[in-house]
Amino acid sequence: MSKVVLKVENISKQYRLGQLGTGTMSHDINRWWHKVRGKEDPYLKIGDSNDRSVAGGSEYVWSLKDINFEVEQGEVLGIIGKNGAGKSTLLKILSQVTTPTTGEFKAKGRIASLLEVGTGFHPDLSGRENVFLNGAILGMSKAEIKSKLDEIVDFSGVAKYLDTPVKRYSSGMMVRLGFAVAAHLEPEILIVDEVLAVGDAEFQKKCLGKMKDVAGQGRTVLFVSHNMAAVKNLCTKGIILKNGQLIFSGDSDDACNKYLGMSMDQAQDSLELRKDRTGTGEILVEQMYFSDFYGNSVAQLISGEYVKLNLKYKKTIKENLTDVFLGITIRNESDIVQTVIATDETKTALNVNKNEGFIEIEMPKLMLRGGSYSITIMISTQANILKEHKILDRVENALFFTVERGDYWKVGNINRPSGYLQDVAIISK
Amino acid sequence: MNQTDDWDLVVKPLNKWYDLRLKEILRYKDLLLLFVRRDFVSVYKQTILGPIWFFIQPIITSITFTVIFGNLARISTDGIPPILFYISGITLWNYFSDTLTKTSDTFTANANIFGKVYFPRMIVPLSVVLSNLIKFSVQLLLFLSVWVYFLITKDDIHPNIYLLFVPFLILLMGFLGLAFGIIISSMTTKYRDLKFLVGFGVQLLMYATPIVYPLSIVPEKYKWIILANPVTSIVETFKFAFLGIGDFNIWHLGYSLMFTIILFFIGLVVFHKVEKSFMDTV
Structure with missing residues (x-):
């Protein structure tokens, strides 16, 4: 029997760009004047969608526009989207750090949010005093913390420094102690930002394990991440935000695939029209x-x-460019670097x-295994001891491509997928 | 599937102005106490004298006032030993001014915590009131010992039945400071201008309160200005109860009470309205 524990209805959030200052007052007065006369807020009608790369007129x-979704008990919902897609704003609203401009959300049970540890x-x-303080800030009672103190200290692994x-x-x-407290929260709904990206590998694994436990206990988790692998691994459902709008909601695997596909769509825009590039523009990569x-x-x-x-x-x-640097980074679908080509x-x-x-890069034997990859390209001046490099042109995810599994060794075997192939000679002695 | 509508939490852009969610504060009472503890422990960590600083501050201020206002300016103290006169006023005044100034930057000073976690924001100013109350109690002990000393050695001090009012006066003073503080705090999130006013405004207000002079020396013509200050009657009643000087006027105290209640209520509403969206403007 599934039960909806979180219901988000038509949530929108408007922000004002630029600085607060003397101009703000006149808008406030205008807004107040409209309210007095019983009219609608004049500034709610305007506003551009949230696309950073295009300078809007308004x-x-x-930051968010008409977001609707429901989460059932025990679900782990992954919220994915690029930087600036509105993920953090959504989290802030759900954590009640700020209110939506319009719309509402309803929840059953305690919500605890983990936008930051400690x-x-x-x-x-x-350390001990801070465990109590931090726990109370996150909504635990003193008795609750006391009963879990040993577990928390144990989990954090800083027992020796507890009174320092x-x-x-x-x-x-500090992060370990902070996460240890958070991990022992027992809210019905837990909201987690990408805080998992901290600590050493061992601790990260511990954290992921803990998150799985939480979900296993029938509690609901909302998880925001860039890391598709973590989302696929942890989440049951997924939603995608793009420019403040919810564009996909469904199974987490589908959401990940769709998200990766989306990035690819964007790359289909021909390279010369891409605006999201950095560098001086003395040279531009137009096609790849x-x-x-x-x-x-x-x-x-x-x-x-x-x-x-x-x-x-x-x-x-007009001038010729001599001795420029060309760097190509190939990443896999989890955004992990597979290889770098550097001149x-x-x-x-x-x-x-x-x-x-044209610049041509020959690869006599493609060493990538089957899978989806992206290329980030950079052209810059050479760096040396005396001066840093100056970026001439850099385009992230300039090209997406897929590689079909092949017969790298020419032995009539199809290679395994994912990762790269290493040229080897295997000799038994 | 039957979807019942018993939501525990409904968040909308605008709640009814009277929906102050005060019940939640009870749920977070442990946090309130921990904040008080934090304020205490952290302030005197890495100091040698520790809590003795609680005493040093009013003592030195009283001595300074005695020298400047008593010996140099020769302002009357209504026949009360100057040091006792000043320390009684300062103890009560510090409680008020500390509460006011420390609650007045609730939002700006805690923006980093408020930006990450939700808890009833009112907890923070309330914890300030509580820690100041404790600090005041300690300083009150100092005042009481000075008072007892003069009570034994001199016979022109006349404590009276109005001593029973003292707990009420302390409560009133706390709420008045809190009310001013949360209103200022709410008003400074977007426009910081007011912040500049608080520091010297509180100081100026002290001179509009009978702290360094008795109300009796204020010319009749200007008395209404001093009496319009809601702190005046609280301080006057306090001094009257302990020292037997000045006068006690139930109407003046009633005015302060009404002023505090109304101001505090306005403060609650404004604070609650601001706490929901201040993160966007702070």
Whole structure:
């Protein structure tokens, strides 16, 4: 029997861009004047959708617009979206740190939010005192904390320092203690931001395990993350936010796939029109595609086959660019770097003399296993001891591509998926 | 599936103005006490004299006032030994002014916590009132010992039945400070201008209160200004009860009481309205 424990109805949040200052007062007065006459807030009608890359005409922006979803008891909901998609705003509203501009949400049971670990830690107080303080801030009663103190201390692994002021702690210890308190909260609904990305690997594993336990006990978890692997692993449901709007809601695997697909769609916008690039723009990468030996573009890459990556560039300044650096980073679908190609490693001197041209990168045997990948590209000046590099053009996720599993070793076997292939010679002695 | 509508929590952009969610404060009473404890423990950590500082401050202020207002300016103290006269006023005044100034930056000073976790924001100013009450109690002991000393050695001090009013006066003073504090705090989240006023405003207010002078020396023409100050009658009643000077006027005290109740109520409503959205403007 599933029961809806959290219901979000038409939540929107408007923010004003720029600084609060003298101009704010006139808007406040105007707003108040409309209210006195029983009219609608004049500033609620306007506002651009939340797309950072395009400078909008309005000072007001909708950080969230008409969000609706329901969460049932025991579900682990992953909230995914790019930076600035409205995830944090949504969390803030659900944690009651701020209120929605319009709309409402309803919940059953206690909500505890974990937007940060160790909130309210006082540097002068001892670890023990801070456990009580932090626990109380998160909504636990003193008796509750007392009964769990041993567990908390045990989980944090800082037992030895319990009576030392936390200002003497290392940052890692502080985080451990903070998370330990949070992990022993027993709310019906737990809201977690990406705080898991802290601490060492062992502690991270402990945290993920704890989150799974929480979910296993029939409690509801809302989890915000960029990490698709964690979302797939932990969550049962997923929603995707884009520019403040909810564009997908469903199974967590579907949500992840859809999200990755979305990033790909964006890459289909031809590279030369992309606005989300950084650098001086002295040179611009206009096109990027894979081709075969003869330069015919290929849609499908296969492990172990010959492939050529073609970059079409345009130089926007008159002067020639000598000895530039070209870096290519290939990431997998969990956004983990698989390999880096860098011209300073290979000692390739790249000179750009033409106004338009191609850079070709030959890969005699593609060493990537089957899967989806993305390429981030950067062209910059060479860095040396005397000066830092200056980025000329950098585009994140400039190209998405998939690799089909192939026969890298040419032995008639299809390779396993995911990861990369290592050239080896295996000898038994 | 039958979806019942017994939600524990409904969050809307605007609640009814009278829906102050005061019940929640009870649920967080442990947090309230822990905040009080934190304020105490943390202030005197890494000091040598520790809580003795509680005494040093009123003693030195009283001595300074005695020298400046008593010996140099020769302002009357209605026949009461100056040190006793000043310490009685200062003890009560400090309680009020500390409560006011410390609650007046509730939102700005706690923005980092408020931005991450929800709990009834009122807990913070309430904890300030409580810790100041404790501090006041300690300082009251100091005042009482000075008072007892003069009571034995001099015979022009006449404590009376109005001593029974003292707990009520203390409560009134606390709420008055809190009421001013939360209103100022609510008004300074968006426009910080008021913040500049608080520091010296409180100081100016002290001179509009019979702390360093008795009400009796104020010319009749200006008396209404001093009496319009809601703190005046509280201080006067306090001095009257302990020292037997000045006068006790139930109407003046009633005025202070009404003033406090109304101001506190306005404060609650304004504070509650601001606490919901201040994160966007702070």
